[in-house]
Amino acid sequence: MENKPIDVPRAKIIKRLFLKAKDGVSLADLTRYANEQGLTTTPRRRPRTFEEKMNGNFNIKENIKPIERQLHKSAVARILSNREYTGMMRNHKDQWIQCSSFEAIIPKDLFEEVQKKLKSRYVSRYSK
Numbered sequence: 001m002e003n004k005p006i007d008v009p010r011a012k013i014i015k016r017l018f019l020k021a022k023d024g025v026s027l028a029d030l031t032r033y034a035n036e037q038g039l040t041t042t043p044r045r046r047p048r049t050f051e052e053k054m055n056g057n058f059n060i061k062e063n064i065k066p067i068e069r070q071l072h073k074s075a076v077a078r079i080l081s082n083r084e085y086t087g088m089m090r091n092h093k094d095q096w097i098q099c100s101s102f103e104a105i106i107p108k109d110l111f112e113e114v115q116k117k118l119k120s121r122y123v124s125r126y127s128k
Contacts, residue, residue: 011105013037018106021080021114027073034076037055040068041075080118086111 016037017030025033043066052058079085087104088096 006103006105010039013039014085015077015106017079018085018110018114021117022110024117027076030080031071031073031076035070039071041071043068077118080114083111 013034017034020030020033036104045060045064048058048060051061053124083096084099084102085105086108087102088098089099091097093119
């Protein structure tokens with residue numbers, strides 16, 4: 001299977017996010033950095049209104065343009081906990097396997113270091 005092309009500018013920003021997280025930079029600072037670098041959410045269209053649904057000839061692709069938004073801390077946290085950036089993907093048995101359709105952006109050891117940092121930083125207030 002052919003590898004999907006990597007979005008190089010986005011991949012560079014994501015790799016820098018992981019390196020900064022490894023160095024102990026806070027999620028708020030990482031979010032600020034990602035937004036300054038122009039990293040945005042995936043473009044999405046808003047849902048159609050009731051009137052638009054009732055209008056039979058309403059063309060969603062022409063009338064509702066996709067919108068990219070700035071990232072929030074939760075989105076950066078999802079990026080930092082997404083194992084797919086290491087070239088892994090979940091199979092139908094919910095196990096992580098090496099993927100042959102896209103390349104890894106970050107090494108596995110960097111991902112594991114960031115996970116340890118994040119886990120040590122955010123301790124549940126309900127744990128004893």
